[in-house]
Amino acid sequence: MDSQLRARAEGRLAEAAQAQGVADPRPPYRERLRRLRQSQPEAFDRAIQHYEQHVVPALAGSDPLSTWIDYGRFLAQLDGEGRTVHVDEQGRATPWTTDAPAGLVLFIPEEPASDVLVLCQPLESSDAQEATVRLLVERKLG
Numbered sequence: 001m002d003s004q005l006r007a008r009a010e011g012r013l014a015e016a017a018q019a020q021g022v023a024d025p026r027p028p029y030r031e032r033l034r035r036l037r038q039s040q041p042e043a044f045d046r047a048i049q050h051y052e053q054h055v056v057p058a059l060a061g062s063d064p065l066s067t068w069i070d071y072g073r074f075l076a077q078l079d080g081e082g083r084t085v086h087v088d089e090q091g092r093a094t095p096w097t098t099d100a101p102a103g104l105v106l107f108i109p110e111e112p113a114s115d116v117l118v119l120c121q122p123l124e125s126s127d128a129q130e131a132t133v134r135l136l137v138e139r140k141l142g
Contacts, residue, residue, distance in 0.1 A: 007061030016064040020102035021123050025068050028118045032075050043078040050074055065120060066098040069105055072119035082109035084119065091128030104129045106136065 017024055030044045037043040051071065073084055085093040087104040096105050096119075105120040116136045122129065134140045 002015055005060055007084065009056045009064070013064040013068055015061055017102075020065060022065065022102045023111045023123055025118075025120050026066070029068075029072055029075060032072075032117060036075070036078060040078065047075055047078060063098070065102055069096070069119045070098075072117060073107055075094065076107035076117045076119075080109050080111050080112055082107050082111075082114075086107075087129055087132050089126040089128060091126075091132055093132075104132065106132075109138065 026046055033047060036047060055071045084107050086096045086100045087093050097104040100119060103122050107117040118137055
């Protein structure tokens with residue numbers, strides 16, 4: 001893979017995240033990739049191949065956050081189907097679309113035992129958004 005293309009893509013993602021007030025979305029994805037490498041090596045290989053062949057080229061030219069969220073959806077769907085939602089400041093969830101504002105975006109799997117994946121998170125979450133993450137992602141009630 002072209003290291004200049006990768007560097008440009010990562011730079012564009014960092015700039016877009018900062019401009020839209022969201023945290024670097026990569027850490028939860030890296031954790032998901034570590035889990036895949038240990039438990040589903042074939043799915044891990046697919047995830048890496050998809051990143052190199054589709055994500056990096058798209059990050060270099062199109063909306064970086066939407067591209068990255070789409071990659072997160074791809075990673076999450078390696079474990080099973082689900083839905084992607086945008087959670088507003090009041091805690092209301094609506095289906096995520098590529099033209100939705102940046103903020104809290106979650107992949108909620110159909111299988112209740114599967115983990116919810118944070119695809120994008122604001123730098124400053126509202127109380128309702130923080131409660132949503134605690135409940136759905138961290139599985140804490142209080």
